[in-house]
Amino acid sequence: MIYCSRCGTQNEDNNYKCIKCEALLHEPLGDRIPRMVEEYVPDYLVWSILTTLFCCLPVGIVAIVFSAQVNTKVKVGDIAGARDSSKKAKMWCWISVASWAVFVVIGIVAVMVGTIFN
Ligand SMILES: [Zn+2]
Structure with missing residues (x-):
């Protein structure tokens, strides 16, 4: 009814x-x-924000920019463009996590080296 x-x-x-x-x-x-x-295209916005806060700020901001583009493009019906931005947002999230991991490893190594040589 x-x-x-x-x-x-x-x-x-x-x-x-x-x-x-x-x-x-x-x-x-x-x-x-x-x-x-209308298709659902994941925008990875939450991940972008989390990686910006906890991992690598400059790289995370790039991810946020692509995340924001996903919704804008879906609204104007540019699904292919939205998928492209979605992929890039995801990629930059991983780059952010990876660069964070590298920094953590370098930090641990630096502390270990410092401990050994002191
Ligand atoms: Zn009526």
Whole structure:
């Protein structure tokens, strides 16, 4: 059942117009199809923010920029572009994590070397 937003009359779900006042119950089907086929493209925004905070700030910011582009591109219907930005966001998240790991390893080695030679 769907309620008419103008007069409150109950209508069948598949009714196009209200049986009482003829107000449109749904948007015309043609307008709904593009939104139904709209694809979900992961934006990795959470990961970008986390890697920026905990790993590597400059690299994380690059990831955030690509993450933001994903949603913008999905909104304008550029799915291929959104997928491309999504891939880049993911890649920069990994680069951020990797560079963080390298710094941690260098740090541990530096501490060990310092301990040995002191
Ligand atoms: Zn109505």
